[in-house]
Amino acid sequence: MWSTIDITMMSRAIMLARRGRYTTRPNPNVGCVIVDANGVIVGEGWHQRAGGPHAEVHAWRMAGDKARGATAYVTLEPCSHYGRTPPCANGLIAQGLKRVVIAMTDPNPQVAGRGIAMLQAAGIDVCSGLLADEARKLNPGFLSRMERGRPYVTVKLAASLDGKTALANGESKWITGPAAREDVQRLRALSCAVVTGIDTVLADDPSMNVRYQQLGYLQQQLDEDELIQPLRVVLDSRCRMPATARMLSLPGQTLLVSCQAYPAEFMRTLPANVQCLQLPDVAGRIDLSALLQYLATSCNSVLVEAGATLCGAFISNALADELVLYQAPKILGASGRNLLQLPQYQQLSDLPSLQLIEQRKVGVDNRLTLKLGD
Structure with a gap:
């Protein structure tokens, strides 16, 4: 034909x-x-x-x-x-x-x-x-939004060879090398929204933005004024977000998602590019399905950069489509912090279905891309 x-x-x-x-x-x-x-x-x-x-x-x-x-x-x-x-x-x-x-x-x-x-x-x-x-393959996020009513969700993870994300005392900078961190900047640049949890904000005070100077080879293809900052989304069920958080003062939009109303005094401190959204809770935590349904109004793709609990919740609730794992040539030991918090599976048949899509070197680290689900 x-x-x-x-x-x-x-x-x-x-x-x-x-x-x-x-x-x-x-x-x-x-x-x-x-x-x-x-x-x-x-x-x-x-x-x-x-x-x-x-x-x-x-x-x-x-x-x-x-x-x-x-x-x-x-x-x-x-x-x-x-x-x-x-x-x-x-x-x-x-x-x-x-x-x-x-x-x-x-x-x-x-x-x-x-x-x-x-x-x-x-x-x-x-x-x-x-x-x-x-x-x-050109448009997994757009197709997901149109066909399923939710964005395509990628969970980004970084761990040592023994599956740890930090030492027992929380030290984690840096497990992966500079080339992997550059690659994460390009992942963010591809995403409509970057989602993290309040515990990550309180522990690390991250920027969660795309830093043009760290895009590496992409700088030759993309002018700085063409760069679209992803929406920064912080899941903050109990309204613990500090008014001094670094990301609140950065260019680009930030969305604070809670299960209760923020105090009026806190709201008065927020710049115009920061919005608040109240969603239902599930066992005291934000309803992730409701979050994705809300983001689907304008977001094709969502990148989750968070701790073991939130990343695990997206996976265990079958709301993640893809994992991108940066594996560093380091061993942090048995007392190090685990990569994911998942249910206590009783049978191998209960495990999430994973399919390796791509494996490649990124500097000294190994990047694995895995599809979740059938």
Whole structure:
């Protein structure tokens, strides 16, 4: 069904789409290639920033009159509704495309097949499903939000060879090396929100932001003014957040989540970029399902950087999709602090299902990426 040119051009569109992965959120990453009847690329582009032109617009602007009678390869079904930009399906029709090849339909209820129907009604030959699995990998967070009503959740962990995160006295700086800490900055830059717990804030007073100077090679691909700071989310069920916490004075948005109202005096100290949210509790702790449902209004992907209790809660409640573990070549001993707090499993069949997706060296450390669930 698919020609060599079809596969080559869609592969090119997928590669282009990846260029927007740090800047498009909460929109999906999309790439588009326009090819004339001779198999020559006459236009291409990718979605670069939410609110800006979509991939198809960049491609047809580059193609100009050469778009008429050509074939467009798009990694995601062209939109069919008016948002911050006009519908791309209408634009492709106006440009006189003869054929449109789509990797996958858009699960967004505002699109969900309507873009394809519009193109077909205009007499355009539409084919879909080419390299669909590869296209899905471009947007795990967007797809999770649209299909499951919650963001894609990654739990970041760092431990010694014997599975410890700190010495018994709490000392942990630094278990991992500078290259791994740089890699974490890039993980944050990919995330819509970074979630931590109040105990981590009280113990470490972290910034939980992306530090541009520590992005390493990514600085060559991303200008500092393109960097989008993730939403910093602190789970603080009993309202223990200190007004002097470092992150409260940093640029970017911070969300404090509690199970009760913060005192009025504390609220008066908060800058405008800090918001508070009250959610129901489950056994005295914040309802994590309710938290993810709230974050799904604007967040595709969530990175959890927290202690053993909160990280364990996301895993044991089947709310984590992926683990990223940085394993350092150190041994901290039996009295060191454990990586995760999980239930006392009685049978091997009760253990969380894990699948190793990637393993690679990051400086002196080993980075493991594991998928959770079936």
